[in-house]
Each structure stands twice: as C-alpha cells, then as structure tokens.
Amino acid sequence: MTNLAAPSVPLSTADDRAARLIDAGATWADRIEASPASAQLTYRVSGEGEGSVATRIRAGKHEFVVDEPGALAGDDVAASPVEYALGALISCQVVVYRLYAQALGIRVVGIDIAAEGDLDARRLFGIDESVRAGFSDIRLVITLTGPETLERYEELRAAVDAHCPVLDLFTNPTPVSAVVRKG
Numbered sequence: 001m002t003n004l005a006a007p008s009v010p011l012s013t014a015d016d017r018a019a020r021l022i023d024a025g026a027t028w029a030d031r032i033e034a035s036p037a038s039a040q041l042t043y044r045v046s047g048e049g050e051g052s053v054a055t056r057i058r059a060g061k062h063e064f065v066v067d068e069p070g071a072l073a074g075d076d077v078a079a080s081p082v083e084y085a086l087g088a089l090i091s092c093q094v095v096v097y098r099l100y101a102q103a104l105g106i107r108v109v110g111i112d113i114a115a116e117g118d119l120d121a122r123r124l125f126g127i128d129e130s131v132r133a134g135f136s137d138i139r140l141v142i143t144l145t146g147p148e149t150l151e152r153y154e155e156l157r158a159a160v161d162a163h164c165p166v167l168d169l170f171t172n173p174t175p176v177s178a179v180v181r182k183g
Contacts (some may be wrong), residue, residue: 014109023104038159051075084136092166094140100159108150110145138170 012020032039047055047066053074054067055165066081068074079087082131103106117135122128144153 007180017098018102021099025103035084054078082117082119086117089166089170090115092164093140095154096160096164101156104156104159106148106156108144108146110142114141115139
C-alpha cells in the first residue's frame with residue numbers, strides 16, 4: 001500500500017478552537033440574517049480518470065487520488081471511493097461534534113471515530129441486481145474524551161446526528177441528476 005503524504009494540520013488549543021467556532025457561527029448568522037439566500041452553498045469538485053481505474057480529484061485548491069485495490073482492478077495507490085465516503089462521514093462528524101460541543105457548552109477534549117460499512121459486491125459486478133449497490137449498513141463508534149458524563153455526550157451525539165450534512169447524505173435520499181456528454 002502506498003501512503004501519500006498527508007497535509008500537516010496545524011495544532012489547535014481548545015481556546016483557539018472555541019474562538020474560531022464562535023467567530024464562524026456569528027459571521028454565518030449575521031450573513032444569513034442579512035441575506036437568507038447566502039445560506040445556500042454549492043460545492044464543485046471535478047475528476048479525471050487515470051491509470052487502471054483511479055481518479056484524480058480536484059476540490060478547490062486541493063487535489064487527491066481515489067483508487068481501488070488490485071482485487072477490484074485498481075492499482076491500490078489510494079483509498080477507494082467507498083473508503084473516502086466513510087472518511088467524509090467521519091470528518092463531517094468531527095466538524096459537527098466540535099461545532100455543537102461549543103454551542104451546547106459540552107467540553108470535549110478528543111474525538112476519535114471509527115467507521116465500518118458493509119457492501120455487497122454482487123451488484124457492482126452485475127451478478128445480482130436485487131441487492132443494493134451501496135452500503136447496506138454503516139456502524140460508527142465515536143469515542144469522546146473529556147470531563148462530561150456519558151449522558152451529556154449522548155446529548156451531543158443527538159445534536160450532531162440532527163445536523164451533520166454527510167450523515168444526512170447517508171440516511172436520506174438525495175436527488176442526483178447526470179448528463180453524459182461526448183468529448
């Protein structure tokens with residue numbers, strides 16, 4: 001397995017995080033109050049096929065590669081699309097845990113999330129069209145460290161579950177439209 005160098009993430013103290021979260025929340029609240037339409041965000045990402053089945057993805061100023069393991073015809077140079085999907089869920093959860101911990105006054109020192117997703121490859125390979133193509137089950141284990149009680153952390157989890165955009169993608173149907181063009 002090739003491990004592509006991950007970008008270095010700056011260290012942040014609890015006070016720094018709190019200040020940034022409060023500032024971002026206040027800025028967005030002011031912006032949305034002044035113009036409710038400013039709450040509508042559109043994200044744009046593009047990708048181009050490379051190698052056997054890999055894809056080079058561009059998202060703003062960031063670029064990363066998505067691939068498959070050899071058993072799925074890939075070169076195994078990066079995580080697979082479904083692993084990135086689980087990673088997107090985990091990373092969105094971390095953001096929303098931080099945001100709502102701050103909003104609810106719940107002290108969280110550390111957040112560690114593990115995800116497992118079950119996928120039946122029979123649909124992918126056209127063997128059985130009756131099974132779901134995507135995950136049939138996803139399990140998250142969220143470990144929160146800090147001085148609060150388990151009940152307070154469960155309260156936080158409920159707020160996160162109600163507000164996490166990527167969790168919403170996994171738990172609710174999202175309309176998708178596609179257009180094929182000849183290049």
